[in-house]
Amino acid sequence: MSTISRREWISGALLAGQAVAQHSTALPQKVRLAIIGLEGHISEILDPMDRLPDIELVAIQDRDTGHLSHVAKNKHGAHARPYRDWRELLEREKLDMVATCGTNGERAEIILACAQRKLHVVAEKPLATETADLDRIKRAVAENGIRLTMLIPMRFEGQYRALKQIVDSGEIGEVAQISAQKSYKLGERAEWMRHRATYGGTIPYIAVHMVDLMRWTSGRELTEASSFQGRVGHPELRDMENTTATVFRLDNGGTGCLHMDYLRPEIAPTWGDDRLRLAGTGGVAEYQAATGVTVVSAKNAPRQIRDLPPEGSLFIDFLDSVYHGKPAGLELKDIYRVNDIVLAARNAADRHAILKT
Numbered sequence: 136m137s138t139i140s141r142r143e144w145i146s147g148a149l150l151a152g153q154a155v156a157q158h159s160t161a162l163p164q165k166v167r168l169a170i171i172g173l174e175g176h177i178s179e180i181l182d183p184m185d186r187l188p189d190i191e192l193v194a195i196q197d198r199d200t201g202h203l204s205h206v207a208k209n210k211h212g213a214h215a216r217p218y219r220d221w222r223e224l225l226e227r228e229k230l231d232m233v234a235t236c237g238t239n240g241e242r243a244e245i246i247l248a249c250a251q252r253k254l255h256v257v258a259e260k261p262l263a264t265e266t267a268d269l270d271r272i273k274r275a276v277a278e279n280g281i282r283l284t285m286l287i288p289m290r291f292e293g294q295y296r297a298l299k300q301i302v303d304s305g306e307i308g309e310v311a312q313i314s315a316q317k318s319y320k321l322g323e324r325a326e327w328m329r330h331r332a333t334y335g336g337t338i339p340y341i342a343v344h345m346v347d348l349m350r351w352t353s354g355r356e357l358t359e360a361s362s363f364q365g366r367v368g369h370p371e372l373r374d375m376e377n378t379t380a381t382v383f384r385l386d387n388g389g390t391g392c393l394h395m396d397y398l399r400p401e402i403a404p405t406w407g408d409d410r411l412r413l414a415g416t417g418g419v420a421e422y423q424a425a426t427g428v429t430v431v432s433a434k435n436a437p438r439q440i441r442d443l444p445p446e447g448s449l450f451i452d453f454l455d456s457v458y459h460g461k462p463a464g465l466e467l468k469d470i471y472r473v474n475d476i477v478l479a480a481r482n483a484a485d486r487h488a489i490l491k492t
Contacts (some may be wrong), residue, residue: 172259243265250275291447291452297444313411316393316394321398338480346473358491360381360476
């Protein structure tokens with residue numbers, strides 16, 4: 136499966152979400168948006184635009200003309216001016232906001248350039264592949280007064296909102312053990328993903344999703360990490376790890392584990408297989424696609440939660456926060472914390488060490 140077809144699969148899955156509210160979101164001003172880099176979760180930007188009459192996609196950038204052509208076929212990208220050089224785009228266009236969805240290795244530089252121009256940023260993940268660059272981003276955002284979010288949309292999905300509600304209700308007690316999984320099909324991987332300098336590692340690249348969910352749903356903090364990572368088979372991947380495992384210490388003395396792979400067979404019915412299990416002092420709540428959200432506790436008979444909370448849009452939530460002053464569903468402090476944790480987890484694997492996060 137190619138990168139573009141994967142993007143189309145993600146887009147189709149989001150459009151199929153019947154729980155997402157379909158009302159339009161008006162903003163107090165017209166917002167001129169550019170997308171720099173056309174990989175990753177661009178559907179998180181494009182799909183909600185039917186409900187965002189005040190957002191205008193004025194420019195798009197990618198070195199790959201195929202990616203430019205693909206986005207130009209989208210009705211929201213049809214009139215966007217195409218660029219091959221993101222620096223030229225920023226120099227020529229009058230913008231209010233930038234979404235940067237390209238390669239991991241250059242993301243920090245793009246975010247810093249946008250911050251210097253006082254442009255709000257929607258960034259792919261991770262924000263940076265090295266801690267020093269992450270620290271530069273934190274300073275630039277604070278000094279220039281811009282707003283920043285990151286495309287980790289899973290906490291806006293109904294099944295994970297349901298898990299958080301269960302924990303918050305007290306039904307399973309205090310969470311003492313967290314188990315999480317992300318398993319993907321390998322598909323066709325871009326050349327930049329095959330090199331550590333431009334990729335940064337599989338742990339920073341995809342653990343951000345589950346690390347955010349582990350913290351947010353459980354209410355617990357991840358304080359230490361020890362990891363292993365490797366590539367088994369697939370020599371064409373070069374530096375790209377296709378299997379990782381991380382063990383975390385929780386702030387209450389509990390434990391967490393996250394295992395990830397790119398080993399899901401092509402014949403599998405879905406691109407990914409995500410799972411999250413929260414074991415508490417009074418019961419267990421978990422989600423996996425095969426069984427949905429289930430709970431077993433001392434208070435109630437085992438059951439499946441069928442009435443899930445409505446899904447939301449990370450992009451619309453961010454716009455509401457920036458332009459309407461509403462509380463953000465994904466706060467900046469959590470974005471920074473997740474980036475700190477995944478970089479520490481990757482470094483723990485590199486150093487064969489247990490590191491504080």
